[in-house]
């Protein structure tokens with residue numbers, strides 16, 4: 001399995017307001033009744049995109065000018081809550097390729113990396129600047145460079161970003177899905193199982 | 201230099217170091233349920249892989265199970281998920297505690313009940329509350345679906361090591377203060393993000409004195425404090441609880457018990473952080489907002505954004521109060537409730553129902569309150585029924601239901617309607633958590649749920665009941 005090396009993500013951004021956006025908000029639990037992840041995209045952020053009558057709200061994701069944006073910009077502690085992978089999967093299926101936020105919940109971050117969707121951290125001031133920039137001009141091109149750990153935009157921003165070194169390495173080296181490497185160590189796995197004694 | 205339990209378990213389960221620097225960790229026990237496993241089995245089939253150690257994976261069905269007519273979901277999607285789990289377990293030779301087994305229940309209730317959860321082991325489950333199993337001195341992680349696939353295929357997963365924070369609670373809990381209050385208090389103190397990057401070790405005489413079920417309540421909510429896992433060191437109580445359970449090898453139990461106990465943290469273990477809390481400082485604690493760290497003692501006021509110490513805090517209080525439709529700076533006691541929910545993997549065990557029934561007996565649920573009691577497993581349900589607890593709940597005006605997650609996250613028909621406010625013994629008060637996008641959740645201990653149900657509003661159980 002040769003995986004794509006994710007060194008850069010480019011595209012347009014959209015800011016989703018709020019701190020502590022949890023996985024229930026990203027994908028409400030009632031949409032988790034599924035046996036495949038296909039089709040989860042349309043339910044991303046459902047309860048903030050639609051009111052209780054099913055009418056579209058004025059959420060940024062409903063705004064025509066942000067249609068096609070593939071980089072999500074958010075505040076603090078994005079993706080907190082449940083470990084369910086439905087949340088990153090729904091964002092991925094919705095069309096996002098990366099998330100820039102002030103901070104991320106750990107499990108969510110790990111789950112995103114495994115889907116080749118980088119989660120990068122920028123300062124509150126830089127997130128605010130990016131937000132202002134995309135809201136002023138949604139057509140701005142944003143490039144996240146995982147090697148230089150910078151976000152640059154066609155409007156001239158150059159912002160430092162961070163992400164866990166393991167995630168950066170996994171993405172840029174095309175190792176974001178660890179399954180092959182795990183399988184390759186089969187002999188050591190069996191040795192460990194034997195040594196543990198409780199694995200029949 | 202001594203080692204903590206976390207380090208001992210981690211070291212003994214390390215297969216090797218991966219190219220990205222992460223550890224390949226052997227997962228001794230894998231628990232699965234219907235919501236997060238079908239996609240993983242799908243990935244396995246796509247890749248032409250099989251389950252490496254089928255005897256180390258155990259399945260049950262909990263999230264989507266109706267609690268009235270358990271095995272007849274009206275919802276075709278729920279039925280499809282149940283069928284998928286059955287088929288996957290059949291195809292790959294995985295043990296499945298299905299609805300007819302008499303052993304079905306919430307995965308975190310079933311594991312300990314069956315003796316599958318054991319000290320010194322690693323446990324993974326595609327569910328955030330897997331930390332529950334840490335009550336036995338296991339290192340138990342909630343994982344994503346792709347990791348479920350990894351564990352199925354290789355019985356291992358890639359992980360970064362964690363730091364360990366020892367949380368010591370010493371002294372005597374005051375009457376009417378429960379394990380749930382202890383963990384709500386800890387989360388309130390350290391924050392919902394305070395535990396990021398950490399495993400929590402719960403230590404001190406309060407946890408030493410707790411029953412295994414109380415320890416499970418505490419460990420269950422580790423994730424709500426941001427910790428990846430939480431545990432209590434195994435002791436004589438742990439051994440006594442497991443003695444004779446179906447999945448415990450009884451052939452040389454003494455040696456097994458000695459091995460289990462050897463995983464307890466050494467007296468001179470080194471920690472990355474130590475937090476000390478006095479048991480006497482803990483009051484019955486309830487939440488007022490939309491994050492588990494939005495907690496207050498029952499005697500306190502709902503926070504006022506005007507007293508916030510930062511703009512971020514102010515915004516977060518504003519947002520929470522707007523959602524909860526609660527007035528700032530007023531007592532939390534007296535807030536009207538619409539629904540009372542007793543159950544979940546936090547507080548859906550036998551001791552929870554016994555304790556709740558003890559105080560509920562002879563009282564009635566207030567008019568206009570919809571109260572449901574949902575046992576955490578079929579075994580819990582049967583035991584409660586044997587003891588006549590179901591009748592106590594029924595007589596008081598509770599609905600007595602069949603086992604499942606139920607209104608904890610409302611993937612089955614048990615849901616809040618509109619902006620109903622629910623006094624809940626579960627673990628999450630996120631927006632929309634209980635099945636209505638405007639529904640409101642107030643977390644509390646089972647006895648406080650009962651008190652709220654009787655009064656029709658959030659109440660201090662100590663003013664209703666005699667806790668001498």
Ligand code: SF4
Pocket residue numbers: 262263306307308327329544545546604605608609626627
């Ligand atoms: S009871 Fe609630 S928290 Fe526990 S496993 Fe079920 S849904 Fe998750």
